[in-house]
Amino acid sequence: MADPRTVRQLNRQHMIELFSDGQARSRAAVARTTGLTKPSVSSIIDSLLEEELLVPAGVGEAAVAGGRRPNLVIFNPDARAYVGVHLGVRNSSVAVADALGRTLARASAPSSVGDAAAGVNRLEPLVREAAERAGVPVTRISSVGVSVSGLVDHRSGRCLLAPNLDWHDVPLREWVEELFGVPAVIYNEAHAGALAEQRFGWGDGIANFVRIMVDTGIGAGVVLDSRLFSGAAGIGGEIGHCRVEDNGRQCACGNSGCLESVASRPAILQSVREAAEDGTPTALASDCDIDTVLHAAEHGDAGATAALRRAGTALGRGIAYLRNVLNPDLVVLGGAVTRAGEVLRQPMEQAVRCSSLPHSACRLVTSSLHHAELDGAVVLAREHVAL
Ligand SMILES: [Zn+2]
Structure with a gap:
């Protein structure tokens, strides 16, 4: 049997969520919506009133003409x-x-x-x-x-x-x-x-999705059955250290050819420098930043384009691993690198197609959150x- 304190805690959380929409409600209305008994509802509302998470909000309409008008309560956003x-x-x-x-x-x-x-x-x-x-x-x-x-x-x-x-x-x-x-x-x-992403972005209402952050490092947050999956040691989702290139660069983790060593922000800048050294025409300075690379690629700079295409292919391989293992409904990309347009996206989508099982329909979208x-x-x- 469940611990009654845990049950009360869950009911309390459920009621806080209910009142989070800012609507005033009577105790009877809360009991009807939640399916809890009136004494349970009253007891939790009393404690929430005491903590000032709920405050009185006048009286509502009577259920029947001439009946008693119920006291209403409403969420207090200033409580904490x-x-x-x-x-x-x-x-x-x-x-x-x-x-x-x-x-x-x-x-x-x-x-x-x-x-x-x-x-x-x-x-x-x-x-x-x-x-x-x-x-x-x-x-x-x-x-x-x-x-x-x-x-x-x-x-x-x-x-x-x-x-x-x-x-x-x-x-x-x-x-x-x-x-x-x-x-x-x-x-x-x-x-x-x-x-x-689950609360404010593309993941709202999606049971199974992955959000990949591509920035100075590369990591993923995996949501399965609507819950964040952390793994045995809490470090699940370290997709940045999946191998995506044979004979690839040395990675900070000690291995080589990791996704992070090809598609992270510093890795792309390194690719631009290497492309220039190999004679690929580029107008980019060796100390340029990622925004300059993205801008140059949009205007056809060969060095910037080569670096982003290589990153896109590597990302696509990493995403294919995730799709094949987890079969998510959705993969969301966030972070500075994913602001690159078609030049990254086209090789990425091609690599996803090449390495994914067929029939694993999965949307690939760019996050719209600025402070995820x-x-x-x-x-x-x-x-x-x-x-
Ligand atoms: Zn690594």
């Missing part, structure tokens, strides 16, 4: 605030959100490479700045969700390795909880991105921290 944090390779960003998970303000600063403690301590003034801009007292913050560019065991709350930040086995959850004095939860950034890893951290704070 959530903080999302994204510890990215280049920037650390924070978002302060209301009790409905709506982001009210953001702030960011350069990330701290090589010094995890300094990187975490820097979050305190950033959160203060965003909270002030949002008009939210910091005492209202009830939990913090963190997404980080690295391997994370979310159960122990440790960042095992963040190669691009040069962080090694950091007790991130402990540090963040100490800093803010509230519960925290830590996930890998690609996993957080998938949660954001940060939005996902807010989702983590609101939905994945036990309150």
Whole structure:
């Protein structure tokens, strides 16, 4: 038999979700919608009123003419605030959100490479700045969700390795909880991105999908049966380290020919330099950035085109692995590299077709979210921290 406390917790979460649409409801209406008994509904509503997550909202219409008019209650978005944090390779960003998970303000600063403690301590003034801009007292913050560019065991709350930040086995959850004095939860950034996609993007209502982030690194968040799949050690979805090229480049992980060593932002820049050295005509400088490469490719630059076509083919092979193993309904691509248009997409789709089983109908779309890893951290704070 289920633990009654767990059942009550689930019912409570269900009622919070119900009221998240901002509609005022009577206790009887909630009982009808949820199928719970009136005493159960009343007991949970009483505790939510006490916590000020619900507030009185006048009286409604009587069920029958001349009958008693019911007291209504409504969700109070100011009851608490959530903080999302994204510890990215280049920037650390924070978002302060209301009790409905709506982001009210953001702030960011350069990330701290090589010094995890300094990187975490820097979050305190950033959160203060965003909270002030949002008009939210910091005492209202009830939990913090963190997404980080690295391997994370979310159960122990440790960042095992963040190669691009040069962080090694950091007790991130402990540090963040100490800093803010509230519960925290830590996930890998690609996993957080998938949660954001599920809540705000293409993944809404899709039971099985994968979101691949192609940026400084490459990682994927896998959602199966509507739940994020983390794997045995919490590092599921590391598609960036699938081998896609024989005799390929050395990868930071120690292997060679990994997807990340061909299709990540720095890998594409390296391909541009190598193409120039091999005599491919290009107007690009050796220290150009990814936006310049994307722009040059649109205008027919041969070096930029070759680099992006190679990346597209590699991505397509990686996506085919995922399709064959997981049979998702949808693959969503996010991150700076996926802003490239047809020059990346055409070889990518061709490689997907060449390496996928037939009959695995699967849409391939580009994410429209601009802050997926940060939005996902807010989702983590609101939905994945036990309150
Ligand atoms: Zn690798």
